Amino acid sequence: MTALAFSWVFGPTVIRWLKDLKFRQYYADKSEQAGGTVRVTDKRGTPTMGGVLIVLSMDLAVILWAQLNPLILLCLLSLIVLSALGFYDDYLKVTKQDGEGVKSKVKLWVQLALGCSVAGYLWIVPETRPLVEDIMVPFFKAPILEGAALIGFGLVLTAIMGSSNAVNLTDGLDGLAIGCTIIVTSVFVALTYIAGNIKWAAYLQVPYVPGASELTVFCAAMLGASVGFLWYNCHPAQVFMGDTGSLALGGALGIMAVLIHQPLILVIAGGVFVAEALSVMLQVSYFKYHKRKTGVGKRIFLRAPIHHHFEQLGWKETQVVTRFYILTGLFAGLALLTLKIR
Numbered sequence: 001m002t003a004l005a006f007s008w009v010f011g012p013t014v015i016r017w018l019k020d021l022k023f024r025q026y027y028a029d030k031s032e033q034a035g036g037t038v039r040v041t042d043k044r045g046t047p048t049m050g051g052v053l054i055v056l057s058m059d060l061a062v063i064l065w066a067q068l069n070p071l072i073l074l075c076l077l078s079l080i081v082l083s084a085l086g087f088y089d090d091y092l093k094v095t096k097q098d099g100e101g102v103k104s105k106v107k108l109w110v111q112l113a114l115g116c117s118v119a120g121y122l123w124i125v126p127e128t129r130p131l132v133e134d135i136m137v138p139f140f141k142a143p144i145l146e147g148a149a150l151i152g153f154g155l156v157l158t159a160i161m162g163s164s165n166a167v168n169l170t171d172g173l174d175g176l177a178i179g180c181t182i183i184v185t186s187v188f189v190a191l192t193y194i195a196g197n198i199k200w201a202a203y204l205q206v207p208y209v210p211g212a213s214e215l216t217v218f219c220a221a222m223l224g225a226s227v228g229f230l231w232y233n234c235h236p237a238q239v240f241m242g243d244t245g246s247l248a249l250g251g252a253l254g255i256m257a258v259l260i261h262q263p264l265i266l267v268i269a270g271g272v273f274v275a276e277a278l279s280v281m282l283q284v285s286y287f288k289y290h291k292r293k294t295g296v297g298k299r300i301f302l303r304a305p306i307h308h309h310f311e312q313l314g315w316k317e318t319q320v321v322t323r324f325y326i327l328t329g330l331f332a333g334l335a336l337l338t339l340k341i342r
Contacts, residue, residue, distance in 0.1 A: 003061035003221040007053050007228025015232065015239045018047035024094060046237055049090045051245020054225045055083045061221035069211045070128075071259050074121065075218050075252065078114060082164060082251040085110050086243030101243070111161045111251070118255065119156040123149060127210065131261050132156060138265050138338040141205045159254040159263040166273035167250030168243060169280055169305045174235035176307060176321045178226050180272050180328045181249050185223045187269045187332045188256045192216040194339070195260040204339045207261040215259060222252060235318050265338060271331035272324050279306035 018024075024045050059076065066072050089101035122128040132152035134143035145151060171177035194200045196213025226249070232238045241249075250273070257266040267274055283304035291297035302312035310320050 001224060002064060003057040004224035004228045006057040006060055007225050008231060010057075011053060011228065011232050011239075014050065014053045015047055018049055018239065022094070024048065046240055048094065048240040048242040049087060049244045050229065050233070050239035051083060051086060051090075051241040051243070051248060053239075054222075054229050054241060054245045055079060055248055057225035057228065058218075058221045061224065062218055065221075066214045066217035069214055070125070071209075071211050072214050072218060074118060074259070075215065075255055078118065078160070078255050079248050079252055081110070081114050083244055083248035086168075086245065086247040089247075090242040090244050107247075108161070111164055112157065114251070115157040115160040116153075118160060118258065119153045122156070122258070123153075130207075131209070131258060134261070136207060136261050136264070138262070138268060138335075139341055141342045155263045156258050159258050159266060160251055161254070162277065163254035163257075163266060163270065163273065164247050164250035166270065166277040167253070168246040170273055170276045170307070171241060171246040172305060173307055173311075173317050173321050174237040175230055175233050176324060177246055177249075178230050178233050178241060179321065179325050180270075181253070182223060182226045182230065183325065183328045183332050184253060184266075184269045184273075185219055185226060187335050188253065188260075189216060189219045189223060190336065191260055191262065191265070192219050192256065195262075205342055206339065209260055212260055215256060218252075219256060222249070235321070265335050268338065269332050269335035270328075271334075272328045276305040276307065279309070280304045 024047055058079065062072065062076060068076075085102065085107065089107070092101040119132055123132045130143075133147050133149045135145040135148050135151055135155065137144050167177055167181060170180060191206075192212055192215040194204055194206060195209045196211065196216065198208050201208035229239075229241065229245070233241065253266060253270065254263075257263045279301055283299055283301055286300050287297040301309040303309050307320050307324065310323075311317065315323075
């Protein structure tokens, strides 16, 4: 509630501040560039970098209400690093007034360094080493592999880097990324509580993670801050979160999945995010492959990420967003269903 109240109350102030600083979206949407063409949108001039409101609301609520154990500190540090990366990226875009921010390779290297740091810390500390070495898969009661540190490192990196970039790619329509994030975060509110409660973890046969109960506070803060931001980001959006918010929120979801020893459950709960990321990967890869073979690029989708494909098919923006909410809700339900189907 603290994060929700903060984002609601200070939302108008932050929006005015961003307008006064001229932090507005003058550039073509990054997601449209991924589709192979660039189309200037009618959203130019809308304040961006609104993710600062989400991150500040989360930080305030977590510091006030959570016990700052190592897991919480790891989450806060990761959130700050990714939001700072996104903020710098947004700043370069609005000051240059084009779509060129931080180079993609630089972003990936920063995310890789963060992922390696998280995985390395968890592996070094004896109490958290199983989070990296023992591989848990949804629908299975016990780890399918034990002592598989190399595979575990790969999963940690994939969860953090993949989710951060996937949410970033999803942030192309009013309310789409933040609404889907709210639904997925709701799942992790439940999962972190279960993982941190030894009785519930034993009953549902999921890994018990000491200290994970405090992660519920982090997830609740993320949920509240996101709901508050959606109030201003729903169609027609008064503000965009920018990379400041999307990179941080996506990374936070990935870290949550890792810290409760369920990195692969994010693939289910965040099915829409996975589809968005895969659509871009397939689009770009197929375009380059076809151009190399024939000299002419060919696309699988009309535009990527896939939410723009449906826009090109004639769906209204609000239809795409609402239907993706429905799909995310179904994926979230399936993720929770894995707790009983074992």
